Structure formats: structure tokens, C-alpha cells
Amino acid sequence: MEHITLLLAIVVVTALVFDFTNGFHDTANAMATTISTGALKPKAAVAMSAALNLVGAFLSVEVAKTISGGIINEKGIRTEVIFAALVGAILWNLVTWLLGLPSSSSHALFGGLIGAAVMSAGWSSVNGSTVVTKVLLPAVAAPIVAGVASMLATRLTYRINRNTDEKATAKGYRAGQIASAGLVSLAHGTNDAQKTMGIITLALVTGGVLHPGANPPMWVIVSAGMAIAMGTYLGGWRIIRTMGKGLTELAPPQGFAAQSGAATVILASSHLGFSLSTTQVCSGSVMGAGLGRKGGVVRWSTATRMFIAWGLTLPAAGLVGAGAEFLTGQGTWGVVLVAILLIAGSGFIWKLSRRQPVDHNDVTATVPPAESPAEPAGVVTTAIAAVTPPPTVAAVAADLTATIPAPAPVAPADPARPATV
């Protein structure tokens, strides 16, 4: 490993950090409904999900050949661009986690990549129509496909079991739900750990450590698998609470229908050639199951907040990615500065989260005021209240500037604007 430069080392570590945030951000997909219906105890649920993610990481030998699947032109991509993209994706993942909103980690990565690539090589490096077909359209389709499937499944299951005792069937539903949740975890480990391995491998190839087309070294596979599993085990309790309790209240039959629908849609979409985001599929399933039961309600205010977060994912991660790319373009000091800003920003978000921590003990507590996802007072509440598109970007930016002495990620984003219009 004598050839690994400082920049390359930073990129590898950042990619693993992204993998880690991806893990705890996405625990909710597999385990939120499992926890909220009581199928598994919170700690047992995340442990099982983490183990399956780890197994999943080792299952598939095929590593993602591209990071973005054609969204940006990756020919001759510089290592700094990958780094800047990861910074954007990590910060957006942390902000949405702080607000307890499920949003797609892959879309955050795409956003960061787009921002960094535009800053580095101009708008021509972004393939606009691929953005529509791979990000925007799936974001609309995923909740509809998964929602309709889960809603009909919920209706059917309530119809078939209408003459049976609820208590007698609950155990069976919970067992079925655990199986579906296991499938979702396994698929997540295979897909998303693979993605990080792809990023690290690509960075190593770009840096000249590996020859093009090489398979990832063992240490890359092991560390990517461990990072995603550790993230999963840590548990993104805020997001789990939103998904398991905040969107709707789920009874065991609904939880089973939602999780089975999610598992089916995820597998069907990745094997029939129309990739859908796991997070968006799972959120859609939960809402569908909520609507499928007689008298079931979906809290649309929470759902709306979530949809807005989905819409903001690309631009927000893109702005941070562009800002980070601007700084890394200034030379080694810029790279180091971005690394410091990333650590400071993450630390600040973590500190904000401690004002009202959510952990495995209160994750199933009923979400306090009916219409709110139950977030802390102070800064965070303001940020939530401000979840109308422009203010949130502002709030996010404000968070960053507040942490950081230099107005870094905001100011450099501006020079990109003239190019936009």
C-alpha cells in the first residue's frame, strides 16, 4: 500500500463513513415496521439486520462498475470529485437523520456527484435524461408501486382473516414479517455495500494503485461490509420511529403486508431492470398498508415532509458537493479543509441530535403530538418548521455556516449559478 497518497486515504475513509451513514440511515427500511409491530425487540431487530447486511456484503462478487450508473460522465473523473461527492452525501444523510426523515442514500450520493462534477467539469458532464429516468421518475414510481401493492395485500389479508381471532394470528404475521425484513436486509447489504466497494475500487484505480478492471482487494470487501453492518447495528432510531410510528400506526397484519410488499418490489425492480430506491419503496409500502386497513390513517403532514426531503436530496447534496469540490480544487489545503469541515459539520449535527436523543428505548413510544414527527425543541424545531423548499436549504446551509468559521459550502456554490441559468 505504499502508493496510497493522503488524498486516496482520505477518500477511502470518507467512503467508509458514507457506508456507515448509509447503514444507520437505512436500518429503518428493514426493521421499522418489524419493531413497531413488536415482531422483534429493537436491539434484536438491528442486530439481525446488521448480521444480514454483513452476510449480504460477501454474497455477491460483482462490484458496481460505475458509481452513478451513467448519471455523470465518469471518464477521467478525478479522485477529488469522488471525495467532494461523498462529503455532500454524508452531510445530507446526517441532516435527514437529524430530522428523522427517510430519504434515499443513493440519491444523496448521486446529488453529491452531480454537484461535484458540475463544479469540476461543467454542466456537460451531467447526463440530464439519465437523471430523470434513474432518479426523478423512480422517486415518483416507487411509492406508488409499493403503496398500491401493499394496500391491496393489506385489504386481502384483512378480508381472509376477518373470522379469526386477532391474537391467534398475530404470532404468525410477526414470523412472516421477520422473514420479509430479513430479505430486505440481505438485499440491502448486497446492493449498498457493493456500491461502496465500487467507489473505493474506482478511487484506487484512479489513484493508480489498482489496474483498471481489477477486483476489489479483500480489505476493501471486509471494511465495506463491516462499516455498513456497524452503521446498521447503531440503528437510525429517529428514522425508524418516523417510518414505524410516524407515518401511520401498524398492526401485525399491516406490518407483514408492508414488509412483504417492500421485499417483493425491491427484488422485482432490481431484477427486471427498473431500479427503485429501497427507502422510497419501504416508505410507500408503509403508507399503502396504513391506507389498506379500514379506519387506518396516514399522517400526510409527515409524509409531505418526507416527500419534500426527497425532492431536496439532489439539490442539497449537490450544493454541498459543489462547494466541497470548489475547495478541493484549490489544492491540498482545500482537501484538508473539506475533511475538517466534514468532521466539524458531522459533530455539530450529532451534538444537535443529543438535545433530544431517540434510542432503542423510546423508539416505539407513541409519537407525541399527532401531527408532528416528534422532534426536539430549539434549532431542530425551527428547521422542521422551515421545511418548505427554500428555507430548508437555507437552514441546512445555516447549520453548516454556523459550525464552520469560513462560509465555505455556501459561498462557492454561488459561482456555479451563472452557469445554471
Added chain:
Amino acid sequence: MHIDWAALGTVFGVSLIVTVGLVGLFTVGIVGLSKQQSAAAGKGNVAVARTTAYLCFALCAAAVAYGINLIVGK
């Protein structure tokens, strides 16, 4: 811009049928098992209820195995 509506439609159709089918099957299994309990208490046919239930669960298990196969075989 090329949008692959056929793939999207297939995903939608397959997801819908498989989800509803599996959930329905599993529910029939669960209901069969709970009937088995009441059948043991003196009404209905225990053997039929139990066989149906196990058949349903076996089909669901096969579906899960196929799912794992899809994940691994990618």
C-alpha cells in the same frame, strides 16, 4: 429521452401479483392454523386445515428461497 415504460410496467405488475399472492397465501396458512386449534376443540376437520396451512407455508418458504436465490445469484 428514453423512459423504459415496459420495464416499469412489468415491475408494477409483477410486484402487485406476487405481493398480493404471497400475502394472501400466508394469510390462508395462518387462518388454517388458527382453525386447526378450534377444530381440535371439536368442530371441523383437523387434518384438512393443517395440511392446507402447511402447504401454504411451504409455498411461501419456496418464494423466500427464490428471493434469496435472486439476491445471491446476481
